[in-house]
Amino acid sequence: MKPETVEMSEQQKRARKSRNIAIGIALALFVIILYVGTWAKFGANLFNRSL
């Protein structure tokens, strides 16, 4: 009996891997943008808060 799975073609596997890498890079860039942007906007004031 054929297993109940979907066998992807080589092209589909290659495309999925490329998309995964691109999404990873995009997420990393987004984190960097927010980190750098927050520092640039608030600077040392980030620590200037009541505890």
Next chain:
Amino acid sequence: MAYVENTTAMNADFEERLEGISVAMPRDFLVLLKPRVMSLVIFTALVGMVMAPVHLGMAISAIAIVCIAIGAGASGALNMWYDADIDAVMSRTSTRPIPGGRVSPSEALAFGIVLACFSVATLGLLTNWLAGGLLAFTIFFYAIVYTMWLKRWTPQNIVIGGAAGAFPPVIGWAAMTGTVSMEAIVLFAIIFLWTPPHFWALALFKAADYGKASVPMMPNVHGNRSTQIQIFAYSLLLAVSGVAPWFLGFSSLGYGVIAILLGAEFIREAWLVLRMDAADTKMIPAKRLFGYSIFYLFALFLALLLDALFAGGAA
């Protein structure tokens, strides 16, 4: 027997699911962003930011440019999602990712919405909400007002829709200053008045394509002659608006001279289009005007940029 039928049905289901698995590569998603339009957006937004009297520093400015570019890209993706049927029948657009079968419509829609939300939120949080709001409005205007409504309804589609392309320098200005003032409005007016002669020049020599796709462009609805006259009229207005930064006093005489020369050449090219035989099939003057219009906008904004950087224009 029932087992065989079940298995066959299950295999057909798997086949369908297998075909549904995307073969889209990252570059296909990049194409959805309309990179050439994005480059113009980046450039015009940068000019708006540099001309502004207030600057927020390199990091925030760079992030603002990225957000504006991604927002523009998002509206491009939403445009390609909605217009896939039109794109499929036009020679210029038939190889785009959706009609080419590389990206599914739902992938393009999700991609566009996610990028639009993140770009607007990031710009709003890191600069101000006027800039974020203007970016959101621009995406809405391009994807909903222009793409879904105007484009298939009226030959004035690109005249009104041109506002979407004219907003980036205003957003750049707003990101820096938190306001919109006369300088930003003049930059808006230049791109707004540039759009009709630019796109109608294209529509003249691509009229058959637009006709095939049932897009009511000016030459298809009111004929070539009417389009040629309107191109010339808008070119006159454009040439005057191009000089406006100088005579309104926020650019130098040097910029004024360049704008006058560029505008005079634009009017000359538009005059050649006006004199073109309406039955001309080669449409060389229209093709020349289309090419020159791209150069004109780039050169004019480059002059504004250099003027702001080195001659003390605007800021």
